[in-house]
Amino acid sequence: MMEPISSPHHPRFLAPKLSYLSGWCTLLLAALSTSCGLVEKHHLVGSYYLVAEDAPQQMKVVFNLNPGERQSYLRIGEMVYAVGWDHNYIVAKQHPENNRRIDHYYYLDIKKDYESAAPRSSVVGPLTELEFKRRQADLGLPGFRLTIESLQ
Template sequence: MKELQRLILILSVGLILKSCGGFGFLYQKHLTDDVWLIAVDEIEQMSVSLKVSENGYSGLIDETVFAVGFNKNYLIAKQHPRKFPEPPQKDSTNYYIIDLNKIRQEKANFISKIDTIKYRSVYKDINGKDSLGKENVQITKSKYVPDSPIKMSYDEYLIRRKKINLPDDLGFNYILDDLR
């Protein structure tokens, strides 16, 4: 009897951890750079997220993302808005354009500004150099979190696309039919 209780306890803890993302995601697909398509517990939670650490993600586009496309410079996405626990509003579609170069640049600037300390030691070694070593030292790995992209209507999306000269061949080439 104790073995059965122990097994039930282990399975219960495992289910709780799984529902909290403890063992991974229901769905996870690497798109480009540190950008991922993920759903934690249910497919309707599909979102575009930036990986900020080994196990940490920061949401860029909330649920429910159902189509994405990207090249080396931009990522585009379609989303049916959703307020949990309601289902996605499939009669409404938002469009997003994410400038990947801007994220790369901001992330590099953020890390260099926040994680680097400058110091000059008053203590010198026998050669007259700072005894603490290099003057600039990276002390941590930052969890850069970019600004959320702007939600657009289809017409706004087309205008923005033209304004920034997105190539015609950049389309929504990854579509999740179950969420469309």
């Protein structure tokens, strides 16, 4: 004997509900796959973040007043693989153009920076390791606290 359509076990009873759930699942997956596009994000200090949009090799230091929004201002470009910070400075090591045989050093003076500032007004670099160590001793720049091992 066949169960009535109103029974929760009848195929015609289940079909509309499964179709409804399938639609919501598809919508949820689409929203998740296009959410913010960041593969990596580390808050450093204040409005500064270490981020990579699509691939870790795009790691850079940005200024972002509204962390929920995608608009940010580039401070130190790709490929940053190590950073340090305190309330006065952010320091960074970078492989320019993803060339891991070259190391550039930078520091950012937080007191000289603001949203629409040109990066050259607050960012110093590229520096060699020797130049960086001299500035570190003279200015009391912080040490490196975070290293992205896969980019080193």
